[in-house]
Amino acid sequence: MAKELKLMKGNEAIARAMIASGTDGYFGYPITPQSEVMETLMAEKPWESTGMVVLQAESEMASINMVYGGAATGKKVATSSSSPGISLMQEGLTYLAGAEIPCLIVNVMRGGPGLGTIQPSQSDYFQSVKGGGHGDYQLYTLAPASVQEMYDFVFDAWDIAFKYRNPVLILSDGAIGQCMEKLYTRDYIPRWTEEERRANAPWGTWGKPANRNHNIITSLELDSARQEVFNHKLQAKYREMEKNEVRYEALNCEDADYIFVAYGSSSRIAMKAMQMAREKGIKVGLFRLITLFPFPTKQLQEVAKNVKGILCVEMSAGQMIEDVKLATNCSIKTEHFGRFGGIIPTPTEVLEALETKIIK
Amino acid sequence: MTEEIIIAGFGGQGVLSMGKILAYSGVMQDKEVSWMPSYGPEMRGGTANVSVIISDDRISSPIINQFDTAIILNQQSLDKFEHSVKPGGLLIYDPNGITHEPTRKDINIYKIAATAKAQELGISKVFNMVVLGGFLKLKPIVDKQYIHEGLEHSLPQRHWNLIPQNEEAIEIGKGLIEAVQVL
Amino acid sequence: MANTDIEQRKQELLNQGYTEVYTKTKVLTDAVLHYCPGCGHGTTHRLVAEVIDEMGIQDKTVGVSPVGCSVMAYNYFDVDFQEAAHGRAPALATAIKRLNPDCFVFTYQGDGDLAAIGTAETIHACNRGENITMIFVNNGIYGMTGGQMAPTTLVGMKSATTPYGRNVALNGYPLRITELLATLPGTYYVTRQSVQTPAAVRKAKAAIRKAFENQKLQKGVSFVEIVSNCNSGWKMTPVAANKWMEENMFPNYPIGDIKVDGKIAEGIDANRLVLSHPLTVVNK
Numbered sequence: 001m002a003k004e005l006k007l008m009k010g011n012e013a014i015a016r017a018m019i020a021s022g023t024d025g026y027f028g029y030p031i032t033p034q035s036e037v038m039e040t041l042m043a044e045k046p047w048e049s050t051g052m053v054v055l056q057a058e059s060e061m062a063s064i065n066m067v068y069g070g071a072a073t074g075k076k077v078a079t080s081s082s083s084p085g086i087s088l089m090q091e092g093l094t095y096l097a098g099a100e101i102p103c104l105i106v107n108v109m110r111g112g113p114g115l116g117t118i119q120p121s122q123s124d125y126f127q128s129v130k131g132g133g134h135g136d137y138q139l140y141t142l143a144p145a146s147v148q149e150m151y152d153f154v155f156d157a158w159d160i161a162f163k164y165r166n167p168v169l170i171l172s173d174g175a176i177g178q179c180m181e182k183l184y185t186r187d188y189i190p191r192w193t194e195e196e197r198r199a200n201a202p203w204g205t206w207g208k209p210a211n212r213n214h215n216i217i218t219s220l221e222l223d224s225a226r227q228e229v230f231n232h233k234l235q236a237k238y239r240e241m242e243k244n245e246v247r248y249e250a251l252n253c254e255d256a257d258y259i260f261v262a263y264g265s266s267s268r269i270a271m272k273a274m275q276m277a278r279e280k281g282i283k284v285g286l287f288r289l290i291t292l293f294p295f296p297t298k299q300l301q302e303v304a305k306n307v308k309g310i311l312c313v314e315m316s317a318g319q320m321i322e323d324v325k326l327a328t329n330c331s332i333k334t335e336h337f338g339r340f341g342g343i344i345p346t347p348t349e350v351l352e353a354l355e356t357k358i359i360k
Numbered sequence: 361m362t363e364e365i366i367i368a369g370f371g372g373q374g375v376l377s378m379g380k381i382l383a384y385s386g387v388m389q390d391k392e393v394s395w396m397p398s399y400g401p402e403m404r405g406g407t408a409n410v411s412v413i414i415s416d417d418r419i420s421s422p423i424i425n426q427f428d429t430a431i432i433l434n435q436q437s438l439d440k441f442e443h444s445v446k447p448g449g450l451l452i453y454d455p456n457g458i459t460h461e462p463t464r465k466d467i468n469i470y471k472i473a474a475t476a477k478a479q480e481l482g483i484s485k486v487f488n489m490v491v492l493g494g495f496l497k498l499k500p501i502v503d504k505q506y507i508h509e510g511l512e513h514s515l516p517q518r519h520w521n522l523i524p525q526n527e528e529a530i531e532i533g534k535g536l537i538e539a540v541q542v543l
Numbered sequence: 544m545a546n547t548d549i550e551q552r553k554q555e556l557l558n559q560g561y562t563e564v565y566t567k568t569k570v571l572t573d574a575v576l577h578y579c580p581g582c583g584h585g586t587t588h589r590l591v592a593e594v595i596d597e598m599g600i601q602d603k604t605v606g607v608s609p610v611g612c613s614v615m616a617y618n619y620f621d622v623d624f625q626e627a628a629h630g631r632a633p634a635l636a637t638a639i640k641r642l643n644p645d646c647f648v649f650t651y652q653g654d655g656d657l658a659a660i661g662t663a664e665t666i667h668a669c670n671r672g673e674n675i676t677m678i679f680v681n682n683g684i685y686g687m688t689g690g691q692m693a694p695t696t697l698v699g700m701k702s703a704t705t706p707y708g709r710n711v712a713l714n715g716y717p718l719r720i721t722e723l724l725a726t727l728p729g730t731y732y733v734t735r736q737s738v739q740t741p742a743a744v745r746k747a748k749a750a751i752r753k754a755f756e757n758q759k760l761q762k763g764v765s766f767v768e769i770v771s772n773c774n775s776g777w778k779m780t781p782v783a784a785n786k787w788m789e790e791n792m793f794p795n796y797p798i799g800d801i802k803v804d805g806k807i808a809e810g811i812d813a814n815r816l817v818l819s820h821p822l823t824v825v826n827k
Contacts, residue, residue, distance in 0.1 A: 007380070007387045007395070007513065025642050033399060053641045058667035062634040065627065065664070069607070069635025070642045072625045077638065095628050118399070179422045180380065180395035182387050205623035205639070207603035207646050214572075216617045218626035271420035346425035 004185045010150040010176040013183055014080060014106055015040035017154035018052070022189040023104075024075035025053040027066035029085060032118040033174035034108035037080040050191055060085040064092030064105070071096070071103040072217040074197045074204025076158055080106035082174070083124050084115060087132070093167060094133030097234075098219030102161030102201075104154065105139070106170045108177035111315075111342035119342030120174035122264060125319035128171050129293040136231055138238045139169040140245065141292040143263040147181035155186065160245060162200055164237055171292060173315065175265035175344060238294070246299065247290035252278070253303045256285030258358055260350070261300070261324050262313040263289040266338075270313045273350035284354065289320070297327040309333040309358035313350055316340050333358060361416045363501050364424050366441055368409035369433025369454075374488030377514065378431075379410035381526075382492060385502040385510030386414040394422035407436050414501055431495055435459060448543065452495055462540075469541040470498065477536055478529075486522075486529040493533020549573075570596040574618045579686075581781025583771030584612060586738040587680055588619055590748045591649070594755050595622060604647045605639050607632040609656035612686040616651050630661025633668035636675045647758050649676040655685045658694040658720040665720065672729030672763035676754040679721065679766065682773040683792060690776035694718040697795055699824040702776070708826070717795060721768045722816050725802040731763035733802040737770045737793075739785040750800075762805060770796045777827070791825045 008016070015037045018026055028038040038056060046052035053070070057063035063079045070077035081089065086107045096103055107128070111121035126132075128141050140160050142153045150172060157168040192200060208214045221227040252274060253259055260270035267288040277284040287303050289296060304310060310332055312321040318336035325334050337353035339345040365382070369375045379395050386393040396411045411427070413419050430445045432438045432453040438460070445451050447466045456475035472494040478487040496502070502510070507530065511523045557563065567573075570592035578584045595604050601622055608616040610629035617624030627635045632650035640648040650657075657665050657679050668675070684702055685691040691704040695717050699708040709717070725733040732754055736747035747769060754765035770792050774784035797815075800808040807816070 005387060007384045007393065025638060027638060053638075055637070055641065057634065058663055061631065062637075062664055062667065065631035065634035066638035068627070068631070068638075069625060070638030072635070073605070073639055073643050073646075075642050077642070091628055092631070099626070174399070175396065175423055178397055178399050180383060180393075181419075181422070182393055205605050205625055206643055207601075207605060208621070208623050209602050214617075214621050215623045216626070217624070218617060220614060220626055265423065268421040269423055272424070275420055344423050346423070347421055348425055 003187060006183045006185060007180050008147060008183050009036055009178060009180050010144070010147045010172060011036035011108065011178070012040045013147045013151040014154060014170070015044070016185065017151040018078055019044060019046045019050055020186055020188050021155045021158055022050070022076060022191040023052055023078055023154075023158075024191055025055075025070045025077040026079065027055050027057050027063040027070070027077070028079050029057050029060045029063050029081065031060075031082045031085045033110055033120070033177050034080050034082045034106070036177070037106065050188070052191065060088040061092065064089035064096075067103050067105070068092055068096055068099070068101060071101045072099065072204065073206045074201025076104070076192070078104035078106070080108065082108045082110045083112050083121070086124065086127070090127070090133040093139065094131070094135050094137055095219050096167045097137035097139065098135060099217050100165040101167065101217065102165050103167050104157045104161060104170065105167060106172065109171065109173040111340060117342035118174065120265060120315060120344055121340055121342055122173055122266060122315035123317070123319065123340055124171065125292065125314070125316060128169055129295070129323075137234065138241070138293050139167050140164065140241060140294075141169045141171050142247070143171050143289055143292050144176060145264050145267045145288060147176065147179060147183050150176060151183055151185070155189070164241060165203070166237065166241075171264070173265050242294040245291065246294045246296045248296040248299050249288040249290060250299070250303050251286040251288070253285035253287060255283055256307055257283045258309050258311065258354060259285040259287050259304065259307050260311050260313050260354070261287045261289070261320070263292060263320065265344070266313045266315055269345055269347050270350055272347035273354070276347055276351050277354065282354075282359070292320070295323050295327065300324065300327045304328050304332055307332060309335070311350070311354045311358050312336045313345070314338045315344065361501065363414045363429065363499065364427050365412045365414075365429045365431065366409060366427045366444065367412065367431040368407065368437030368441055371408040373408075373433050375408045375433065376410050378488040378492050379412045381489075381507070381510050381514045382502070383412050383414070383510075384513045385506045388509040388513070389502050389506040391415060391502070392417060392419050394419050396422040407434065409437065409441075429495065429499065431491060433491070438462060450498060452491070452498070452537070454491065465541075466543070467541075468543055470494070470537050471540050472533060472537045474533060474536065477532065481532070483525065483529060486526050489526045489529035490533035490536065493530035494537035496530065497534040497537050568592045568596050570601050570621050571619055572621045576619060577615065578612065579775045581772065581774045581784065582612075583682065583738045583769060584680060586744060587678065587747070587769050587771070588616065590738070590744065590751050591651070591678060592620060593748065594752045595647075597752070598755060600647045600755070603645060604649070605643070607635045607639070607648070607650045609650070609652040610687075611653035611656050613651055613653060613680065614687065630656050630659070631664055632656065633661065633664040633673070633675075633677065637668050637671070637673045640673060640675050644674075647676070647755060649678060649755070651678045652680070653686070654679070654681045654683065654693040654695040658718050662720070666724070666727070669724045669764045669766065670727045670729045672731075674758055674761045675764060676758060677764060677766045678751070678754075679768045680771050681768055681796065682771040682776070683717075684773045684776040686773045686776045690773070694720070695796070697791060697825045698822055699826050701827055717822060719796065721766065721796075722801060724764075724766055725807065726816050729763045730766055730802060731760070731805045732757050732765040734766070734800045735768040735770060735796060735798050737788070737798055739772070739788060743798075768796070770798065787827065791823070791827070794823050
């Protein structure tokens with residue numbers, strides 16, 4: 001299918017991007033506010049067009065482990081869920097990272113803790129970038145701020161996942177998932193042929209030909225000396241990602257006295273607050289994180305060196321702010337403003353917070 | 361041009377689809393658009409609302425708390441959103457079921473008796489298009505031809521036979537809207 | 544012994560006039576098994592490997608190992624292998640098979656993995672009728688973690704976490720998951736075998752062969768339970784453990800086919816499938 005202009009929800013964009021990007025399999029379990037992902041896939045029946053496998057699993061634990069099984073055969077396999085379901089998947093995520101299996105996980109966040117609310121939130125930042133499961137591991141984490149990015153980042157995710165043999169997380173929230181915006185679709189990328197799979201994933205388990213040793217996908221190494229070596233290898237990979245794969249957007253930061261730091265839907269609200277501030281004559285910029293891991297540390301340092309204060313805008317009690325303060329060595333006045341538990345802050349509130357917490 | 365709109369009423373009144381048709385018409389006219397619904401249990405019979413933004417420029421936040429226009433279809437929504445209309449902005453409401461009229465003095469207020477008219481004509485299914493017609497009469501932000509395209513993209517093909525009825529309802533709405541308070 | 548040493552020793556013996564009557568199947572690697580002497584895993588591994596070899600499917604077989612004693616089965620089978628999180632092997636196998644329908648896919652799981660922590664994955668993979676083979680080794684105990692109670696531990700049986708014997712009021716009943724799975728429409732072949740005698744080994748091998756052959760038919764899960772022993776967990780010699788198994792495990796886990804070609808096997812009492820088969824109380 002060629003490029004088209006559409007109006008669609010973020011969740012639907014995720015599903016259509018999976019089909020269009022040559023994804024081989026999707027395994028999921030329904031949960032609000034992301035159920036449209038699997039609903040769209042089931043309605044589209046991609047098994048009849050591209051050959052993509054879609055299956056509704058019995059739980060999020062099953063779906064993430066189906067991702068493990070399928071992706072470990074060297075195919076592009078994805079799942080999606082929302083916060084409580086992603087919590088259930090943490091075991092699978094650390095195994096995927098530990099076994100170095102490229103795959104895609106989408107979290108359309110809702111408010112917690114516990115069963116919480118079905119309304120949008122961004123309180124899974126720690127879980128996403130500080131390792132929600134056990135062990136030292138990182139997920140390459142992309143934070144889309146529009147329906148178009150929901151779509152585009154699925155394509156980007158496959159490149160990164162296979163380049164680094166690492167799981168990729170798209171961290172969105174109910175606001176972007178449920179919002180409809182304009183979307184330019186892309187030309188379909190065909191699913192990999194058998195030859196392409198073997199070339200792109202020579203480590204995959206699809207049946208051992210006579211001319212190679214058997215491939216083993218495991219995260220187990222009982223010899224701690226070897227496990228330490230493996231951990232060093234993982235860390236080196238994460239440093240490479242930090243060097244090469246950081247993404248961010250800086251808007252109006254050149255002359256800014258103050259900047260908002262935000263990601264995802266909060267960055268959209270902060271952008272509006274920035275416009276309102278500029279109309280009032282306050283020079284405000286927006287530093288939007290696109291990758292949460294790797295965090296754009298150096299880029300933020302550069303942008304922030306001439307500003308008088310930073311307001312972190314996040315739909316949480318203050319999680320991302322820790323990385324912002326680390327990036328700037330706490331050398332700049334930095335405050336958090338957030339609504340949480342499913343409440344979305346308004347641009348007016350954000351501007352007020354800047355004036356009262358930072359400018360005074 | 362940027363028009364920030366809230367449409368609010370009961371679930372089942374076609375609030376979300378009215379917003380979608382308006383947004384899709386905007387897309388067809390090469391505008392930037394966003395459509396941000398309330399979602400969740402409130403969709404099922406309770407109140408429903410959707411923010412629609414149509415603009416010539418990149419849209420910052422799809423989530424907004426002040427609106428150029430509020431289109432209000434029940435009392436709860438009037439109570440909730442009357443104060444969210446920007447000073448000088450526009451409030452349109454259907455008087456059906458309204459017990460407390462809007463009281464703001466700094467906004468333009470119009471009413472459209474779409475529920476009653478739709479019942480009278482037996483076109484309750486396209487009640488929301490009557491309301492949309494009233495809005496478009498006051499703020500023709502999308503052209504008629506693009507509304508047609510918006511309907512085509514919003515409705516499944518098996519319902520395209522209903523497009524003329526939808527378009528007629530829009531025209532009925534244009535004639536039905538009446539001023540209550542004009543600044 | 545390193546492989547070269549083994550090879551050298553073999554040559555010496557052949558030179559002395561010995562005849563080779565029993566060799567390692569080529570689908571097993573040269574890695575030395577870590578299982579306790581007398582454990583049924585070694586025999587069961589070999590049977591699975593022989594079947595893969597004899598069917599000529601080494602190049603399209605993918606195995607999934609569990610967490611438990613057989614966690615490192617991937618070191619012993621010379622086929623592509625995935626190591627699953629505890630209990631999740633049937634979920635992995637589901638996706639492997641669906642994305643690679645030409646592959647022969649099997650899980651190899653113990654009782655804790657398959658019938659406790661992985662119960663949901665087991666039941667749903669079976670109920671979906673995934674076209675896979677599941678090998679289930681039931682020795683009534685958690686061997687790897689040091690002999691704790693398993694879902695299949697018999698009533699009265701002592702373990703590290705049932706030091707006074709399994710007590711129904713405290714611990715509930717032994718779970719006969721194999722009978723339970725036989726009632727699901729998605730299972731095509733369900734059988735219970737053992738590997739403690741040559742005759743039993745031959746029957747078990749035939750069952751495993753059938754379970755792998757069935758994947759060609761695409762009719763659902765083929766499930767082979769191997770009732771086994773755990774001489775270290777049971778704190779018995781291998782010979783005593785096998786005797787105890789025959790006397791105590793077999794009455795509770797009767798050997799034989801339960802479902803064949805999608806139909807309940809001849810002679811199987813329907814009552815047994817709804818789990819009213821009498822449980823015996825053991826004293827060990």
